[in-house]
Amino acid sequence: MTYHEPSGLPLLIANLVVDYGAHRVLNGLDLSIRPGEIYALLGGNGAGKSTTLAAIMGFVPPASGEVRVCGVAPGSAPVQARRAIAYLPENVALYEHLTARENIQYFLGISSERRTNAEIEAAFNAAGLQEDAFNRRVAGFSKGMRQKVAIALALLRHVPLVLLDEPTSGLDPRATQDFNRLLGGLRERGSAVLMVTHDLLSAADTADRIGFLDAGRIVQESVAEGPDRYDVRALHRHFARPVAA
Numbered sequence: 001m002t003y004h005e006p007s008g009l010p011l012l013i014a015n016l017v018v019d020y021g022a023h024r025v026l027n028g029l030d031l032s033i034r035p036g037e038i039y040a041l042l043g044g045n046g047a048g049k050s051t052t053l054a055a056i057m058g059f060v061p062p063a064s065g066e067v068r069v070c071g072v073a074p075g076s077a078p079v080q081a082r083r084a085i086a087y088l089p090e091n092v093a094l095y096e097h098l099t100a101r102e103n104i105q106y107f108l109g110i111s112s113e114r115r116t117n118a119e120i121e122a123a124f125n126a127a128g129l130q131e132d133a134f135n136r137r138v139a140g141f142s143k144g145m146r147q148k149v150a151i152a153l154a155l156l157r158h159v160p161l162v163l164l165d166e167p168t169s170g171l172d173p174r175a176t177q178d179f180n181r182l183l184g185g186l187r188e189r190g191s192a193v194l195m196v197t198h199d200l201l202s203a204a205d206t207a208d209r210i211g212f213l214d215a216g217r218i219v220q221e222s223v224a225e226g227p228d229r230y231d232v233r234a235l236h237r238h239f240a241r242p243v244a245a
């Protein structure tokens, strides 16, 4: 196991380079996130957002540079990385024949964690899942409900780092607002959140910082400030501009 001292930041990426064969996808990426901070990573198709998440989970080896999750290189310590990270893919995968509660118990069991029924129900409540859904099979659940189950799991696991891949895609505006509120719950727990998204409004509503990825590195970063938080029009202009050649 490799430790990066003295930093135990939930996420530290320094000068990360990732190649797929001859294709350089990440090209000197720097990104660190503090406990309780929500960071939205935006960028055009193919900019390298999903690759960034894969590198954080240790699925993609760096050609050079560093990735540290709580001080540990995820590729060198997959089990520790798994325990430190909650990953919500765009389409949350649950066991269809199990109830919401059974899914939670199953996934907690994988990481050898146990919670009481009362704790699980408190997490469902915090995630905004209606009580009549706790003991229903998830087969009929909407995308928004599935996300609430996954967020409840992240809340129960108390992980330092939560990775979200396009969490609001396919959600209606109300479900998006519910989801945005849930991010506040993760922040209160002190989890660092990295959200990859194309949803500029959701990012502007929730994120403490917004970074734009282009050609494998962050080319612009904005910090939430004042009552308006962000100049969304300016962000949109930047987001929609042609990417670097």
Ligand SMILES: Nc1ncnc2c1ncn2[C@@H]1O[C@H](COP(=O)(O)OP(=O)(O)OP(=O)(O)O)[C@@H](O)[C@H]1O
Residues within 6 Å of the ligand: 020, 023, 025, 043, 044, 045, 046, 047, 048, 049, 050, 051, 052
């Ligand atoms: N497993 C792979 N092997 C080879 N090339 C890949 C692989 N995965 C992604 N790529 C390429 O790497 C580049 C970055 O892909 P990535 O999926 O990280 O982008 P993205 O920013 O998440 O895009 P999108 O917004 O479309 O999801 C793209 O050019 C893609 O074609």
